[in-house]
Amino acid sequence: MILQGKDIEKSFGGLKALNGVSFELGNNEVLGIIGPNGAGKSTLFNIICGVYSPTKGSIHFEGKNITGLKPHDIARLGIARTFQIAHAFRDMTVLDNILTALGIDEYNGIVSMFKLAKKSDTVESAMSYIELLDLKDAANKKAGELSLGMMRRLEIARALALRPKVLMLDEPCAGLSYDDADEFINLISMLKGQKISIMMVEHNMNVAMRACDRLVVLNFGEKIAEGTPNEIQNDPLVIEAYLGKEE
């Protein structure tokens, strides 16, 4: 197990967005967090990444309590995330976007970041992520010119450039075409071969079922089920909470 959440509670004023949620992410596992609108998926994700502090409970990474650490400290420890709304620098090329991400290990402010980017082994390393994410033809295009599918891949390339142990994906398939979503599922299985653990928030049940080894289902801030996609698919509580609403 690489990442663990214990009894996480998060209140926003009078609203309990999360109520006693626990989860475990195994080494080299793809764990999906699913559930209807407002279930608390993004809140859980943001607590893990340090955007919010939990009202109660704790997060442990490689056995170490990381609850309440700042987002950049959590990133540095080895938990990288993508954002639901693409955060790439739109006026920079794909290559420069990844070079910028590669600077984080020696980050001392923007100047050293760009000095580092000039080293050719850094460029080589950036190109390896570009190839991995099938962005070679777009390497010198500005990020702002990319299709949504490519932009999402750039986001993942930037996250991978941080050499994370855990990759957190925030609704990676939102807005993607069927073909792009399909390609994404292939990408996830490819990444699984690379000694990385993945946790993804996914609204699309079909994508979650196909991409994830195991699913945690949230509803109204509580974990209502947990198991393999097959187990989840047949769980009456899940059908009632999730599938029932979809139909």
Ligand SMILES: Nc1ncnc2c1ncn2[C@@H]1O[C@H](COP(=O)(O)OP(=O)(O)OP(=O)(O)O)[C@@H](O)[C@H]1O
């Ligand atoms: N910053 C906030 N302030 C107040 N309430 C919030 C805040 N963030 C989330 N909430 C509330 O907490 C609950 C859970 O929201 P959350 O965004 O985690 O749900 P979600 O499962 O990600 O839903 P969706 O599928 O719609 O993205 C919702 O009722 C939401 O309105």
Ligand SMILES: [Mg+2]
């Ligand atoms: Mg959400």
